[in-house]
Amino acid sequence: MSSQFVVTPMHKIDGIDTYHGVRLQGIAVAGRRLHVPPSAFAAGTVMDSGTVITRLPPKAYRELRAAFRKEMRTYQRATPPAKIFDTCFNLTGVVGDVKVPAVALVFDRGATMELDPSGIILDGCLAFASNGDDSSVGIIGNVQQRTFEVLYDIVGGAVGFRRGAC
Numbered sequence: 040m041s042s043q044f045v046v047t048p049m050h051k052i053d054g055i056d057t058y059h060g061v062r063l064q065g066i067a068v069a070g071r072r073l074h075v076p077p078s079a080f081a082a083g084t085v086m087d088s089g090t091v092i093t094r095l096p097p098k099a100y101r102e103l104r105a106a107f108r109k110e111m112r113t114y115q116r117a118t119p120p121a122k123i124f125d126t127c128f129n130l131t132g133v134v135g136d137v138k139v140p141a142v143a144l145v146f147d148r149g150a151t152m153e154l155d156p157s158g159i160i161l162d163g164c165l166a167f168a169s170n171g172d173d174s175s176v177g178i179i180g181n182v183q184q185r186t187f188e189v190l191y192d193i194v195g196g197a198v199g200f201r202r203g204a205c
Contacts, residue, residue, distance in 0.1 A: 044190055044199030047150035050083060052176055058085035059191055061198050062147040063177060066099060068106035069140040075099045084177040086189060086198065092123065092161065094170035094178040103142075107165050110140035119164060126165040144179070152200050155186040 052060040063080040066073045079098045095103065104126050114137070117129040130137050139156040146152070159166060166182045190199040 044188075044201045045150040045152075046192075046197045046199045047146035047148055049191070049193075049196045049198050052083040052085060055085065055176065058087060059198060060085050060176075061179075063099075063144060063179075064147055065145040066095075066103055067141070067143040067145065067151075068103065069110050071106070072145070073099075073102040073106055075102050079173065080177060082174055082176045084179060086179050086184070088181045088184060088189075090178045090180040091182055092166045092168055093180045093183045094168055096173045096175065096177060097169045097171065098173055099177075100167060100169040103167060104165065107140060107142070113138075117163060120162055121164075123168050124162075124164040125168075127163050128160075130163050144183070150200065152183070152187065153202065154183055155202070158183045158185045 047061050050060040050062055052058060060083045063084040064077045065075060075098060079096050082096070108126060111128055114128040114130065114133070117127040119125055119127045137160070139159050142154045142159045144152045144154070161182055170177060186203060188201040190201070192199065
């Protein structure tokens with residue numbers, strides 16, 4: 040696998056043979072690692088280009104949402120346009136660029152996806168949601184995969200990410 044990729048081991052997800060699993064270990068917002076233990080992601084995480092936004096276990100999602108809201112406190116909150124969203128902002132009339140806090144997903148062996156702003160905010164909303172159950176598999180959706188080339192090395196048992204490829 041090319042050295043331009045950050046690489047994490049691929050794992051099987053119990054009872055799900057059709058997806059490639061990765062081990063999410065943590066999340067960082069604005070450069071600070073959230074207080075979410077790796078055990079919060081024990082059910083595993085799948086990469087799914089058919090799912091729009093990332094679904095996280097509730098414990099991890101609550102921490103992400105709180106940190107994101109804190110960093111976005113200078114923007115007025117807005118009513119979510121869809122039920123799945125709960126953290127939205129009125130960005131109409133904002134002069135200059137919206138200052139979206141950096142969000143990074145940290146996987147096994149330190150592989151880190153530093154998300155593009157287009158992978159963090161969708162239609163003025165945080166583009167993540169709870170999967171509703173701390174024991175359920177998480178999903179990395181296609182919004183978060185934007186701007187990344189994702190390489191599945193089935194033989195080598197790894198998943199690689201390369202930013203700026205798309």
